[in-house]
Amino acid sequence: MCSVPSTVLEHIPIPPVTLYTQPSILDRDRMSTEGTAAVSRAAVQDFLDKMEFVNFKRHRDGELRRRVAEITDTWDFKETARPHINTALVITESAYGHLTDLDAKVAITIFTALATSVDDPNALDGLAFDQFHRRHSDCTVHGDKSPLGLFAKVTSQMAACYPSFAAGAILVAALQFVNASILENATRGTMLHPKALGFVEYRRFLSGIPEVYVCFIWExxxxxxxxxxxxxxxxxCIFIDYLNDILSFYKEELTNELVNYIHDRALVAGTSTSDALRDVIGETVAAAERVRSILGEGEERDAWDAFVRGYIKFHMDDPRYRLREVLGDDFFVEE
Known part of the structure; x- marks a missing residue:
């Protein structure tokens, strides 16, 4: 079992539960809000129990917020980006609070705000994705004040905060993230081949940019x-992508967002969605355990443990995931 640090300001223990696995409850013709909530509640609590997660109060970083505001106040699209800026701040405060380099925290926040702005379905049509890679290659995009231009700029500056390999990995993953947006548009409506599990995994890796958020852990x-x-x-990387899939499941089911990793995996694997979700939970916990084993004792693993706890915390607190409906008010800690 993965041993995540349990030193927190406040916590509420989560009792162990058995994951609900009755396949018929996720049958699309008979899906109900109650059924979705039952499956999601069991899945989320099963995952949190396996991760030994206890809730805690997030530290609000005033200096980080001041520095980020100085940058984002210059954006022409600041008002439309405000929800993304707020999300980015919470991610950094929750998952990267262990970093000691304020410049790295600012870079993470700006990168995340721009990445989520670029990934916003309402903004995609207005962005020149098809020209991005060419303009990135000839450096003309770096002078662009659009979300894509600023995204390219912050990505190219990561070497100031991260080692050369990590900065390069962040750059490549960011370019692939834009590719993933192009891929989503190009493959919309395409039927998945029953043997295309590799493609499902590949598409998930590109769109989730997990390599970026892994490299961010170690300044x-x-x-x-x-x-x-x-x-x-x-x-x-497996942990980051799959955790998001687990904790997004409830809100995506309620809004009928069925083009996602869990549903795609179930489809090509020929299994029920509940079985796919259960398998992903097991693989996520196992991946976290392997990371801790590889890192061994020391500051590297301490940084990983802090990230894991904070990354889960971010999903718990972000209202987009609607996890208060799943876990109940008593689970949550007032900030």
Whole structure:
């Protein structure tokens, strides 16, 4: 069992539960809000129990918020980006609060705000995705004040906060993230081949940019050598993507967002959605355990543990995931 640190300001223990696995409850013709809530509640609590997660109060970083405001106040699209900026701040405060380099925290926040702005379905049609890679190659995009231009700029500056390999991995993953947006448009409405599980995994990896958020965990000032964590990166990527899929399941079911990893995996694997969800939970917990084993004792694993706890915390608190409806008010800690 993964041993996530339990030193928190406030916590509420989560009793162990058995994951509800009756396949028929996720039958599309008979799906009900009550059924969705039952499956989601059992799945989320099963996952949190396996991760030994206890809720805690997030620290609000005033200096980070001041620095980010100085940058985002110059954006022409600041008002439309405000929800994304707020989300980015909460992610950084929750999952990267262990970082000591304020510049790295600012870079993470700006990157996330721009990435989520670019990924917003309401904004996609107005962005020149088809020209991005060409303009990135000839450097003309870096002078652009659009979300894509600023996204390219912040991505290219990561070497100031992260080792060369990590900064390069962030850059490549960011380019692939834009590719993933193009891919989503190009494959919309395409039927999945029953043997295309590899494609489902590939598409998930591109769109989730997990490599970026893994590399963000270990800042250059404290971890200048990537060899202390590089072998853990693949499993950490699995953890990041799958955790989001688990904790997004409830809100996506309620809004009938069925084009997602859990449903795609169930389709190509020929299994029920509940079985796919259960399998993903098991694989996510196992990936987290492997990361801890690879990192061993020391600051690298301490940073990972802090990230895991904070990344779960972010999903718990973000109202988009509607997890208060799943876990109940008593689980949550007032900020």
């Amino acid at each position: 250059k000032t404290r971890f200048p050598a990537v060899n202390c964590y590089i072998q853990a990166i693949p499993d950490a």
